[in-house]
Amino acid sequence: MDQMLYKYGGDQVLEGQQVTGLLCPECGGGQSRESAFSVKVQEGRFLCNCHRAKCRFHSSLPIPGEARAVSGHQPVASSSAGGSPKRAHLVPSAGHRGARFGSTQSAPMGKREPVSGQLLEYLVKERCIPEEVVRRNHVSQMKARFPDHGEEEAIVFAYHADDRVVAEKLRTIAKRFISTPGGEACLYGVDDLVGADVIVLTEGEMDKLSVEAAGIQAVASLHSGCGGGCSLAFGAAESLGHARRIVLATDGDEGGQMAAMQMAKQLGYFKCFAVKWPEGCKDANDVLRTHGPVELKRLIDNAIPITPFGVQLFNDEVFQTVQRRISGDIPYEFIRGVPTGWARLDRCYRPVKGEMTSVTGIPGSGKSEWLLSLVMNLAEDRGWRTLLYTFEATDRNLSVQLMEKKLRKPYSEISQEEADTCQTWLWEHFCIGTSEEYESPTIDAVLEMATAEADSAEGLDGLIIDPYNYLTRSQEVETDFISHMLSKIKQFAHEKKVHVWVVAHPTKSSGWAGNQRSNGKDAPEDVVPSLYDISGSAHWYNKTDMGIVVHRVKMMNEKGEQVPTKNVEVHIQKVRNKEAIILVLWATGLLMRTSTDVGQVF
Missing domain, CATH: 3.40.50.300 (P-loop containing nucleotide triphosphate hydrolases)
Structure with a gap:
């Protein structure tokens, strides 16, 4: 957020000043790329609002000085009592920034190291993710404090956009999740989508790595699972708009299927396809572990068109009916x-x-x-x-x-x-x-x-x-x-x-x-x-x-x-x-x- 303010508003923003005409990091301005996002400095915080009727996103973030332990920013310069108004010095960050606006759980920041030992073994042997895929996506590890569970070693998925980290999500082997505070809404792997004709979107980071293990690099995962929607920020809108085919490899449960329908409505039914998972598998990683990368790629390549509710295309059931009629299996x-x-x-x-x-x-x-x-x-x-x-x-x-x-x-x-x-x-x-x-x-x-x-x-x-x-x-x-x-x-x-x-x-x-x-x-x-x-x-x-x-x-x-x-x-x-x-x-x-x-x- 501070980098956008720096770009559009100069190196300093007065207390009470509002910067408008920005693209919303949540909805990306919609298909028309409407610049309806504003940020106001008030009482030492950034007040963020999207004024698009279909979005209405809002959040409150600490200014860089108050978040310096996370972002590594310079402290905010403030005046003495009765002096000139406070100014928020907006200095671009060279480091990471965290997961998503809104209610994220805070985790003490430890030292990040390349994933190794038990966590690497978990990814490679249990989750069947090749080590080269793990390294390419800069998966790391660190110690973090999880609510009600104390300090644990966690896998860190860093959300890169334009060669910088804009968000992070942490998970343990026991499937405990937290996000670092103050981060941007961004697709995990958004940079991998640039210029691709065929794009795959998954529900989670592990599924993103699984699809990549099947030989498909133009793949990204949703920033908050099936409930967070598809963020169009950080170039995602341009990449998804350029693609002629978008495969929605969300989970096979009700939430995943509803998320796929919502994204198809958002991105255009004409270019969206859904993966039909085999019996006993609910997502891409299940297929990778059970059937292998070749079968996972085959399922993605053979994804079926998504149609609006009430519209039916020719599908396997229709063709089976035709075959039954030809063979005489349907009663006269x-x-x-x-x-x-x-x-x-x-x-x-x-x-x-x-x-x-x-x-x-x-x-x-x-x-x-x-x-x-x-x-x-x-x-x-x-x-x-x-x-x-x-x-x-x-x-x-x-x-x-x-x-x-x-x-x-x-x-x-x-x-x-x-x-x-x-x-x-x-x-x-x-x-x-x-x-x-x-x-x-x-x-x-x-x-x-x-x-x-x-x-x-x-x-x-x-x-x-x-x-x-x-x-x-x-x-x-x-x-x-x-x-x-x-x-x-x-x-x-x-x-x-x-x-x-x-x-x-x-x-x-x-x-x-x-x-x-x-x-x-x-x-x-x-x-x-x-x-x-x-x-x-x-x-x-x-x-x-x-x-x-x-x-x-x-x-x-x-x-x-x-x-x-x-x-x-x-x-x-x-x-x-x-x-x-x-x-x-x-x-x-x-x-x-x-x-x-x-x-x-x-």
């Missing part, structure tokens, strides 16, 4: 879906587990009948189990509909024995989420019930919400509510590998964007709605995986009136990554299957 139903039971429809639409289908159509078009017939086919052919939230049908009527579809006959023709046998089968393949009281659950309540069913021993393959507007809506505007609801549904479908069908009604026909029918016997007014015509939001098209419109064809009778027919068209308007297809299928009242394909009924 998770890739191309399962047959619907209607061969003509299978060419265009097959439900895929983990996806969502939006279904629309005007009231009375046959949406619910078609969906129940579909899940009945899936239950019979594939053994699917489906949860039904069909709000417009009572539990009793829904049970009757399912029984008629299963037995292929009207309810009036079903015997008691057939009903009992069928009921048992229906319990195994369907569960009903509606109630006689027409309760209006929230989407969270529906998905909570569906999750419970999916996690049960019986499992769950499908979920129908028919129609969605019976759900209790939050205070959000309709568009936002629909967006958030569909996001929750898609997340549930993906996580639980359940196909979800959501039914929604279109708006009034006067505003439809669908195609007007004018072919042959169909009246010109017979308009087919589209997914964009669903009430409330275009999210019904944008967020769904598949989109279907069920449309009952109208025709002109002899009196010139529009009348609905028994013909139902299923329009496949969206299949993700495929073009929209219109497929015409003919329907009967019970929507049952036959053995024929041409003119096939449901």
Whole structure:
């Protein structure tokens, strides 16, 4: 600190004088290198403040005369009582200065000697740091007093910047740490980063030496571990800005990973990479001791990109999934879906587990009948189990509909024995989420019930919400509510590998964007709605995986009136990554299957 004052403020600073326009040693002025750091001399101390909103660093340090035992400075010249103001004589230091601003533990300064004996053996044999690496980094030793442990021989890591010592950190073999007071915030090994295209940052000094032992010299460690951030002082900002690749080799614990994310945000995600440590190793020194320098270098060279939260790149898991698909290890139903039971429809639409289908159509078009017939086919052919939230049908009527579809006959023709046998089968393949009281659950309540069913021993393959507007809506505007609801549904479908069908009604026909029918016997007014015509939001098209419109064809009778027919068209308007297809299928009242394909009924 005194050297910066000497450089910017001359050889003397008056008591009370403030020097401004300096670079903060903690944040380095940020990416814009803002000179927002100031130092004021007050009552024999330096009051230091960074005025950047993102930093706000502040500290109080003794002036050189009061710290001469540490820094080797000249005493402060003071006047006699009533004389001229005190001046702090700022003489550049030729020696060391200590570890970091703020709360550091004080240690009596002993004589520093090149590390040797037991401490050198500890570094070389136990920590596997080559002696030439130890010597190159000027690692020394000294006796120091540690709180509650008395005087001990300690390893001294000297923080060099511009060929001078700006900080020191001491540690014992028993992992007791102290820092000499009054030091600067600086990366350990900051001078090794100058001009490097690839830089490695570690969490501690021992890891820095370990990476260097693996043959990588452009490496530095954080000045206060994962909690101190990355200091940009003493040329670090320039070196890190010049580098095209920064490998963050922090510890594998939660603190280390969070520190890596913070540094990536600070330095730029596009150039930051993280090392994935092997099982049983939490840092670089663990790998060096367990697997050797070659493996440590390989891990650093193969560091993976760091992305912001919520962003995912192609990783090993994605490529493994691709390989499993190529080799046929992924079940067919998770890739191309399962047959619907209607061969003509299978060419265009097959439900895929983990996806969502939006279904629309005007009231009375046959949406619910078609969906129940579909899940009945899936239950019979594939053994699917489906949860039904069909709000417009009572539990009793829904049970009757399912029984008629299963037995292929009207309810009036079903015997008691057939009903009992069928009921048992229906319990195994369907569960009903509606109630006689027409309760209006929230989407969270529906998905909570569906999750419970999916996690049960019986499992769950499908979920129908028919129609969605019976759900209790939050205070959000309709568009936002629909967006958030569909996001929750898609997340549930993906996580639980359940196909979800959501039914929604279109708006009034006067505003439809669908195609007007004018072919042959169909009246010109017979308009087919589209997914964009669903009430409330275009999210019904944008967020769904598949989109279907069920449309009952109208025709002109002899009196010139529009009348609905028994013909139902299923329009496949969206299949993700495929073009929209219109497929015409003919329907009967019970929507049952036959053995024929041409003119096939449901």
